[in-house]
Amino acid sequence: MTPRLATTLFALAALASAQTAQAQQQQSCVKAGDLSDAVVYALPIAFDAVRTTCANRLTRSGFVASRGEAYVAQFRGRQAQAWPGALRVLKSFMTSPDAGEAAAGADIGAMIAGMPDSALRPFVDALVGQMIAEEIKPDSCGRIERGLEVISPMPAENVGPLVAFIFEVSDMKNPEICPAASASTSRR
Numbered sequence: 001m002t003p004r005l006a007t008t009l010f011a012l013a014a015l016a017s018a019q020t021a022q023a024q025q026q027q028s029c030v031k032a033g034d035l036s037d038a039v040v041y042a043l044p045i046a047f048d049a050v051r052t053t054c055a056n057r058l059t060r061s062g063f064v065a066s067r068g069e070a071y072v073a074q075f076r077g078r079q080a081q082a083w084p085g086a087l088r089v090l091k092s093f094m095t096s097p098d099a100g101e102a103a104a105g106a107d108i109g110a111m112i113a114g115m116p117d118s119a120l121r122p123f124v125d126a127l128v129g130q131m132i133a134e135e136i137k138p139d140s141c142g143r144i145e146r147g148l149e150v151i152s153p154m155p156a157e158n159v160g161p162l163v164a165f166i167f168e169v170s171d172m173k174n175p176e177i178c179p180a181a182s183a184s185t186s187r188r
Contacts, residue, residue: 029178030092032168036160037085043075043159045125047148049132054141063149071148074156082160083121090124092175 051064058064115123136144151159168177 028092029176030089031085031178032161032164032180034085034088034092035164035167035175035177037082038089039160039163040075040078040156041082041086042128044072044079045129046132047072047075049129050136050141050144050148053133053136054138054144057138057141058145062145063152064145067152068145068148071152075159078156083117089175 047064047068051068054064060066151162154162164177167175168180
């Protein structure tokens with residue numbers, strides 16, 4: 001997932017937060033575990049957008065057509081569990097300096113503040129899926145498919161933490177990852 005694609009995912013879904021000012025005062029970074037949840041939650045949405053947007057660019061024998069759905073099913077099965085952490089990331093992202101652009105001129109947060117989770121999630125999913133589809137360039141379809149195939153041997157429970165770790169060690173600032181608690185382990 002490219003940083004721009006990740007940013008798009010986080011920005012749009014963050015519109016679900018009506019309490020962004022309060023969240024900004026409480027925490028200016030996101031926990032790696034919550035970012036991991038956001039990746040797990042967003043991967044099926046991103047896969048569907050890729051499959052639709054790249055339908056005429058990918059072969060019938062390629063990974064997306066032949067094995068993609070089976071791989072992504074692992075993530076679909078984890079979305080409900082990942083939703084709370086993903087929503088915390090989205091709320092945190094909404095408080096970032098770039099969030100003003102994403103929500104400019106619209107008080108969507110206030111509009112959906114009273115939405116029940118059963119309505120909020122499908123709303124966020126649809127908006128995020130549309131944003132991802134708009135960001136996919138036709139020439140990137142093959143690379144996206146190759147990237148999915150490269151990570152496919154990994155268990156679903158490792159993909160989110162790996163992406164969070166990459167964000168952390170690459171010193172990404174949008175979203176900024178909270179420093180990990182230092183753990184001293186000794187091996188003999």
